[in-house]
Amino acid sequence: MAKSDGEKGKGLYENWLKNFTINIMTQSFHAFLLMFILKMLSEVNSVTTQTATHLETNDGILAVLSIVGMMGIIKFEKLIKQLFGIGESLSGSLQASGMEAFQGFKAASKLSGEITQPFKKSRESRKTMNKLGTNLGLTPNGENGTGTLGKYIKGIGNVAGAGGGAGAGAGGGPGGGPTTRAPLSNRTQELYDKMKDAKQNGDMDLYRAHRDHAVTQMKSEKIGAGGGPGGGAQTSGNNTGGTPKMTSQQQVEQYNDSVLENRQDSRKKWLNSAGTLAALSMGLGATDTTANALTIGNILNDPINAAGNRYIEHGENITANKSTGDSRYDEKTVSNAIKDGFTRATSNMRNGDGKLNPVKITVAAATSYVATPYNAARGVLKSSKVDNVDNI
Amino acid sequence: MEINSKRIAKIIFIMLILLVIFIPISDVLGVTSSTAADTETAQEFKGFLAWMLKIGTGPLTAAIATLLNIVLIIVFMLLYFIFSPISAGLAFPFPDQVIFNKIGFFDPNFINPTDVGGSPVLILQTLIKNLYYTGFVIAGAVFVVAAMTIGIKLALSTIASEKAHYKQALVTWVTGVFLLFTTHFIMLAIFTVNESFVKIISDATTNIKFTFQWTEAIPLIGNSVTNILNALTGFFGGTEPLGVVPVYGYGGLLIKFASAALGGDLVASIICGILLGQTCAIIVMYLKRLFYSIILGIIAPLIIAADIMKKSL
Numbered sequence A: 001m002a003k004s005d006g007e008k009g010k011g012l013y014e015n016w017l018k019n020f021t022i023n024i025m026t027q028s029f030h031a032f033l034l035m036f037i038l039k040m041l042s043e044v045n046s047v048t049t050q051t052a053t054h055l056e057t058n059d060g061i062l063a064v065l066s067i068v069g070m071m072g073i074i075k076f077e078k079l080i081k082q083l084f085g086i087g088e089s090l091s092g093s094l095q096a097s098g099m100e101a102f103q104g105f106k107a108a109s110k111l112s113g114e115i116t117q118p119f120k121k122s123r124e125s126r127k128t129m130n131k132l133g134t135n136l137g138l139t140p141n142g143e144n145g146t147g148t149l150g151k152y153i154k155g156i157g158n159v160a161g162a163g164g165g166a167g168a169g170a171g172g173g174p175g176g177g178p179t180t181r182a183p184l185s186n187r188t189q190e191l192y193d194k195m196k197d198a199k200q201n202g203d204m205d206l207y208r209a210h211r212d213h214a215v216t217q218m219k220s221e222k223i224g225a226g227g228g229p230g231g232g233a234q235t236s237g238n239n240t241g242g243t244p245k246m247t248s249q250q251q252v253e254q255y256n257d258s259v260l261e262n263r264q265d266s267r268k269k270w271l272n273s274a275g276t277l278a279a280l281s282m283g284l285g286a287t288d289t290t291a292n293a294l295t296i297g298n299i300l301n302d303p304i305n306a307a308g309n310r311y312i313e314h315g316e317n318i319t320a321n322k323s324t325g326d327s328r329y330d331e332k333t334v335s336n337a338i339k340d341g342f343t344r345a346t347s348n349m350r351n352g353d354g355k356l357n358p359v360k361i362t363v364a365a366a367t368s369y370v371a372t373p374y375n376a377a378r379g380v381l382k383s384s385k386v387d388n389v390d391n392i
Numbered sequence B: 001m002e003i004n005s006k007r008i009a010k011i012i013f014i015m016l017i018l019l020v021i022f023i024p025i026s027d028v029l030g031v032t033s034s035t036a037a038d039t040e041t042a043q044e045f046k047g048f049l050a051w052m053l054k055i056g057t058g059p060l061t062a063a064i065a066t067l068l069n070i071v072l073i074i075v076f077m078l079l080y081f082i083f084s085p086i087s088a089g090l091a092f093p094f095p096d097q098v099i100f101n102k103i104g105f106f107d108p109n110f111i112n113p114t115d116v117g118g119s120p121v122l123i124l125q126t127l128i129k130n131l132y133y134t135g136f137v138i139a140g141a142v143f144v145v146a147a148m149t150i151g152i153k154l155a156l157s158t159i160a161s162e163k164a165h166y167k168q169a170l171v172t173w174v175t176g177v178f179l180l181f182t183t184h185f186i187m188l189a190i191f192t193v194n195e196s197f198v199k200i201i202s203d204a205t206t207n208i209k210f211t212f213q214w215t216e217a218i219p220l221i222g223n224s225v226t227n228i229l230n231a232l233t234g235f236f237g238g239t240e241p242l243g244v245v246p247v248y249g250y251g252g253l254l255i256k257f258a259s260a261a262l263g264g265d266l267v268a269s270i271i272c273g274i275l276l277g278q279t280c281a282i283i284v285m286y287l288k289r290l291f292y293s294i295i296l297g298i299i300a301p302l303i304i305a306a307d308i309m310k311k312s313l
Helices: A005-009 A012-046 A057-083 A094-115 A117-135 A149-154 A186-201 A204-221 A248-286 A290-315 A318-324 A331-345 A358-383 B005-022 B025-032 B040-055 B059-086 B095-099 B125-156 B160-204 B222-235 B249-262 B266-298 B300-312
Strands: B209-213 B244-248
Touching: A012 A057, A012 B095, A012 B160, A012 B209, A012 B249, A012 B266, A012 B300, A057 B005, A057 B095, A057 B249, A057 B266, A186 A204, B059 B249, B059 B266, B095 B249, B095 B266, B125 B160, B125 B266, B125 B300, B160 B300, B209 B249, B244 B249, B249 B266, B266 B300
Parallel strands: none
Antiparallel strands: B209 B244
């Protein structure tokens, strides 16, 4: 948050100078006190009495005075530091600044993790898709002569029940007859139908739930893999002894779902990454210190991402939702909400006419990239305490 | 600076203690002076002290004193062996020698160190210089970046209050540059002022001396030997007893009580132990001061850079 010049005035340098001066000049104070004590002791010592005792009475007084005096010198340092307001740390405001920088650093770590999510997710997506494609006898570059993934995805609806031997078989021989599949039980068929209905209605969560249930049901019924001799999609990876098998259609459905899910997740992550950068810029526009900017950016990041995720999840089926008349996921409503939120958050980075100023955004982002490592280093530097002399 | 009532009360309490101890000098002198008026307080104090001193010399206490002396001797020898190679001939770090800058080991002046062998500042001088220079260069880079940032923001800002803020930031930046190039002179000035004060004060205390009879340090027969010597002095009409050794400063006081402690006096052993403990406390305090000064000096450029960044951005 913006600070007044007065508050900024009590800075590091003043406290450093105070610490340094007191640290060095303490010796002068000690010397003056010691001179006073020694003069006192010499006056006491100059008055002597002749006795036969081992220690004279005046020696006892000398001892008391010297012990008390030296104790005063030792304690005097702490008193001087308290008088001049030197606390435990090097600067009175260091602890607050250090906390501020640390919070900013934490926020930066979290936000930078979100920015890199799309790259991690796309790697995972490729792995999942490759694995599924392998199970279905497909490879991304179509080495088995079965065409590319894209072609296969397009032809998803035509595979089941069609004579797919020549066109979709790994190691398949000449095209055989139409693929056959084992008949589904009533229960499985019922679940399958519910799956399709849910998908048509745009309720992806319900669709996935019914799909998983159907797969479990099929596993328990041990439906065999389809495909006649010389054709049909083979499950090269799934034909282990005792492992329940799915029909070609179900495998394709599963593959299709994974592709859609991965695509959706990838879009979400990319949008989240963009939202995070936007949140950071908004934070910088709203404040004048990077640490606070990062913290505010972190706070803004979550609602922006939530809005983006919602848009993605229901954006896939907006066309279908139009027919149901459900206005919650209406494209216009969602986009207006996002626009309003963005306008409010970027009000500090606009010109007088309300348009976004790209130079301001760029400068803020550039400043943040320069100042962030500096603030992180400053936080580390300031967090190392330089104590005053403790009670001895 | 906020001074709350607790702190004020603490300061007043400590001052009162010091006043109580040091102001009634007449009573104190009355205890030791045969010519001063013997007030009742002085008599009571004298009696108490005499009783305390007496109980330290019994046969039972001698054994305890011997055990205590062993510990004291070990501490003495440790300090002697640690500091004798590095204290330019002064084998023992007495508190007044430490405070009056007579031992180069504790000198924190890394800008203009005393040419005394064994001084950490002299040994680490190259390292301190390199670290300071590195911090200086880093601070310079930070100032360059800060100047660019302030310039860009000043050029792009359209609101008058923002412009004024960035102009103030520019002034602060200039101040920072000035401080960056003059801080080591400021540190040198502080060192010089401190050394001058301490030298003036130490010159004023060079003639403060104490005396003790070294024969008292002889175990078992120390008393007898001292009495014989005193008798001989009186016999020959001397004014100064034989075997009396003058010792100077606070260290001399320590030696005085150490010699009495070695003679088997428990009270002297206790007093010597307390004084030795205070000596160790002073040594530790000044060692800490030495390293804090070095660290504070090394980070000075970084502190300036951080302060200016905080104030201007």
